[in-house]
Amino acid sequence: MKDLSGFDTKTGDTALVYRRVDMILSSNASGEVMEGDCLLLETGRKPEEGELALIRCGKVEMLCRWEGGAVDDLLGLVIGVRRKI
Amino acid sequence: MARQILHINTDDFYASALRLRDPGLKGRPVIIAGPAPRGIVFSASYEARGEGIERGMTVSAAKRLCSSGRFFPPDWGLFRKISATIFGILEQYSPSVEAVSLDEGYLDYTGCGRVFGHVLDTGSRIRRDVLAETGLDISLGIASSKLVSHVASRSAKCAHMIDVYPGCEQRFLAPVDIGRFPIVDRKHIPLLRELGISRIGDILCFSEEIFSFCFGRWGSRLYRGAAGIDPDRVRKGKERVEEFRIEQLLQPDLVDKNTILAFIYRMSERLGEKLRGERLLAGSIGMEIRYADSVTSSGKKRLSGPTSDDRSLFDSAGALFERLFSRRVRVRAIAVSAADPDPEPLQICLFGGSCGTAEKQRRIYSVLDDLRGRFPEGIAPLFGRAVCAGGLPSSGRQGRPDRGARAEAAPGDGDPGRKDIFK
Numbered sequence: 133m134k135d136l137s138g139f140d141t142k143t144g145d146t147a148l149v150y151r152r153v154d155m156i157l158s159s160n161a162s163g164e165v166m167e168g169d170c171l172l173l174e175t176g177r178k179p180e181e182g183e184l185a186l187i188r189c190g191k192v193e194m195l196c197r198w199e200g201g202a203v204d205d206l207l208g209l210v211i212g213v214r215r216k217i
Numbered sequence: 218m219a220r221q222i223l224h225i226n227t228d229d230f231y232a233s234a235l236r237l238r239d240p241g242l243k244g245r246p247v248i249i250a251g252p253a254p255r256g257i258v259f260s261a262s263y264e265a266r267g268e269g270i271e272r273g274m275t276v277s278a279a280k281r282l283c284s285s286g287r288f289f290p291p292d293w294g295l296f297r298k299i300s301a302t303i304f305g306i307l308e309q310y311s312p313s314v315e316a317v318s319l320d321e322g323y324l325d326y327t328g329c330g331r332v333f334g335h336v337l338d339t340g341s342r343i344r345r346d347v348l349a350e351t352g353l354d355i356s357l358g359i360a361s362s363k364l365v366s367h368v369a370s371r372s373a374k375c376a377h378m379i380d381v382y383p384g385c386e387q388r389f390l391a392p393v394d395i396g397r398f399p400i401v402d403r404k405h406i407p408l409l410r411e412l413g414i415s416r417i418g419d420i421l422c423f424s425e426e427i428f429s430f431c432f433g434r435w436g437s438r439l440y441r442g443a444a445g446i447d448p449d450r451v452r453k454g455k456e457r458v459e460e461f462r463i464e465q466l467l468q469p470d471l472v473d474k475n476t477i478l479a480f481i482y483r484m485s486e487r488l489g490e491k492l493r494g495e496r497l498l499a500g501s502i503g504m505e506i507r508y509a510d511s512v513t514s515s516g517k518k519r520l521s522g523p524t525s526d527d528r529s530l531f532d533s534a535g536a537l538f539e540r541l542f543s544r545r546v547r548v549r550a551i552a553v554s555a556a557d558p559d560p561e562p563l564q565i566c567l568f569g570g571s572c573g574t575a576e577k578q579r580r581i582y583s584v585l586d587d588l589r590g591r592f593p594e595g596i597a598p599l600f601g602r603a604v605c606a607g608g609l610p611s612s613g614r615q616g617r618p619d620r621g622a623r624a625e626a627a628p629g630d631g632d633p634g635r636k637d638i639f640k
């Protein structure tokens with residue numbers, strides 16, 4: 133994942149990374165994210181139910197509300213969005 | 218309902234405004250500063266900052282660092298006009314808009330989504346409108362509190378916006394460098410780094426009680442801020458004035474206590490005039506002294522009672538100066554501020570006595586303020602020029618400082634940009 137934030141984002145055992153969205157494959161991300169946005173992802177934490185998460189599903193990555201499942205497929209929890217305006 | 222606060226920050230406001238006037242400045246380092254050689258750099262473009270120019274350095278030092286830089290005095294008329302246009306646009310989207318300075322402000326978008334749509338779309342529209350009307354770019358931070366939205370806009374920069382989801386504030390703040398935290402002054406950074414705090418999240422390794430014990434109310438606010446808690450609301454109009462500040466650059470640097478006190482008296486008068494103009498009483502008084510070797514000393518004192526009386530303000534400011542002026546080094550600049558303002562009571566006088574005296578005093582000040590407004594340079598000699606030479610009397614007015622001195626004023630003054638002698 134490429135850090136686009138302009139500042140070092142690693143701290144302790146958690147980290148924040150920015151991830152550009154190339155294509156939306158969202159099941160229920162409620163239209164909060166669009167192509168070209170950078171997702172502000174938190175890694176290193178187990179998600180709670182209903183949190184917006186970026187997960188790997190086979191060979192694609194998609195946004196969804198976390199409903200439980202294998203944490204291995206979790207790429208990060210979305211805590212914010214950075215958009216070019 | 219979670220609040221939605223937008224922090225709007227104009228990118229490189231002062232330099233960009235001058236570039237609108239003179240497009241030939243595009244891409245060149247632009248420095249806005251007072252007259253050389255002792256003037257202070259007030260703002261610098263990104264190009265100039267890349268060459269090491271910082272706010273608060275003297276023009277002569279800036280010229281040594283950046284010989285290709287173009288130096289300009291601040292054009293307050295132009296800055297205010299552009300700022301008014303920007304805030305006019307913001308007020309179209311919410312009734313709650315707070316101007317922090319000419320180039321940044323907060324907008325409370327809570328509940329406005331039903332009218333104007335999703336906050337990210339509104340952010341894009343605001344940027345488009347500002348660009349079309351003024352030609353300037355903005356950055357936006359969106360969060361559930363003022364503090365977090367401010368950090369978000371600082372992190373966004375250059376025509377970007379960051380939306381921090383509700384409930385994720387603490388996690389967003391944790392990895393951010395402590396220097397980006399708006400409630401942390403530059404002078405606090407070395408102290409916090411000594412405690413091993415380099416990121417905002419590190420603050421939470423301690424307890425709130427420790428911070429509160431070490432730093433008082435500020436420590437408590439810092440801890441809560443790091444946890445993403447900031448209940449401060451967006452204040453509009455005159456509500457936003459929390460501090461009146463007068464700054465004075467001494468020319469030349471001074472070490473004589475009596476002469477400096479004469480300046481402080483004049484500043485207290487101006488402070489009192491401002492407070493009376495807003496019908497406010499100051500609850501405390503603050504002072505900042507900048508020595509010629511760039512060391513800064515500051516302090517605050519609670520007044521015995523809320524006042525806007527020149528003499529009372531000066532008594533407290535003078536006492537504060539006596540306490541702070543502890544080095545035998547020339548003083549370059551002084552700032553006096555009146556904080557914790559309360560509205561002036563509107564109770565009319567029913568009896569004579571002290572109430573009558575207060576009323577008489579109020580009328581005298583009203584006449585004096587009016588005279589000062591009409592003759593800004595002319596009435597001081599009436600009140601005892603001799604004081605400057607003869608030291609401070611136990612009562613009465615002080616002499617006027619040298620006319621060569623350049624005065625700088627601050628947020629409450631309507632010139633928010635002119636506050637930066639000390640930055």
